[in-house]
C-alpha cells in the first residue's frame with residue numbers, strides 16, 4: 473500500500489564508512505546492506521555511533537571521511553538531505569505548536585508546492601492511517617504524548633520518503649505507551665512496505681520490532697542478524713551480554729581421554745560433545761543463558777541429562793513470571809532464571825542449592 477504516488481521500496485547500502493569528529497573516530501569501517509522493505513535496527517549503548525550513522529544516511533552532519541551511502545542504486549553520498557527523499561523522526565518531535573494537526577502534517581507538502589486537492593487527499597489518507605483523522609483540527613498541546621508521536625510520524629510519511637529513519641522515537645513516552653507505539657510503528661511499516669531504520673539502545677524494543685538488527689559498539693558493527701540469531705548465536709561477549717543476560721566464564725579447552733572439555737577455575741568442567749575442538753588448548757569464554765540452568769533443592773534427585781553443579785544463593789530477584797537468582801558456584805556468580813507459578817517455593821539467600829546445566833546450550837566465544 474502506498475499513499476498514491478509511491479515508488480517501490482528500496483534498500484540502503486553503506487560501504488566502508490568511517491567518520492571522525494576532530495581526533496575521535498566515531499564510525500570505523502561500517503559495511504552494511506539494509507534490504508528493501510526491511511525493518512532494520514541499529515542497537516547499541518549510548519555513544520556507540522547510532523545517531524551519527526543514521527544522520528549520515530539522511531545527509532545531516534559532516535560528509536563521511538571515507539565510504540559511500542547508496543539509496544537503492546543511487547549514490548547519495550554527496551547529495552544534500554532534501555535531495556535524498558528520506559524521512560526522519562527524532563526523539564524530540566518538535567511539532568509546530570501554533571499549527572493544527574492537519575497543518576503540521578500538510579506543511580512538508582505545501583513546501584513542495586503540491587496542488588491543494590492532492591495535499592488534502594494525502595493528509596487525510598495519512599491521518600486516517602495513524603488514527604488521527606478525528607483530531608485533525610487540534611493543536612499539539614491538546615494531544616497526549618502518543619498522539620503527538622503519531623503526528624510526527626504522519627508528518628514524515630506523508631512525504632512518501634524512500635526510507636524512514638527513526639532515532640529513538642519512543643524514548644519520551646511512558647512504558648505502556650512505548651509498547652503500544654512500537655506495535656503501531658511496525659504495523660504502519662508493514663502496511664506501507666517502507667524500508668525503515670530504527671535506532672534504539674533498548675534491546676526489547678529492537679527484538680520486538682526488527683527483521684534484523686546491527687549491534688554497534690564503539691563505532692564498530694559487532695554483528696548483524698535476526699533477533700533470535702543474535703540471542704542464540706552471539707559472536708562475542710559484547711553481543712552476548714547486550715542482548716539479554718549471559719553467564720560468561722573464562723577457561724580453556726582440554727582434550728582428555730578422547731573427550732573434549734571446557735575447564736575453568738572452581739572445578740568447572742563442561743563436556744563439549746565433540747563440538748568444534750579446533751581451539752583445543754586455547755583460552756575461550758563459555759557462554760550460556762540463565763534459563764539453561766535449572767535450580768533444585770540440594771537433596772533432590774538429579775535432572776536427567778544435565779550437568780550438576782552445587783552452589784549457594786547469593787541474591788534473589790522476584791520478577792513475577794520468573795525468579796532470577798545469583799548463585800555462587802566455585803567462585804563464579806552464575807545467573808539462573810526459574811519460571812514461577814503460584815505456590816512455587818523460591819530459594820532464600822544463603823541456601824545451598826543444586827544447579828543443572830543443559831550443556832547443549834553452552835556456546836564458546838573467542839572474543
Ligand SMILES: Nc1ncnc2c1ncn2[C@@H]1O[C@H](COP(=O)(O)OP(=O)(O)O)[C@@H](O)[C@H]1O
Pocket residue numbers: 493498516517518519520521522523524525
Ligand atoms: N557533532 C559532534 N561533534 C563531536 N563529537 C560528536 C558529535 N556528534 C557525536 N559525537 C560523538 O560521537 C560519538 C557517537 O555519538 P552518537 O552517534 O550520538 O551515539 P549514539 O546515538 O549511539 O548515542 C559520541 O562519542 C559522541 O560524543
Ligand SMILES: [Mg+2]
Pocket residue numbers: 522523524
Ligand atoms: Mg543517539
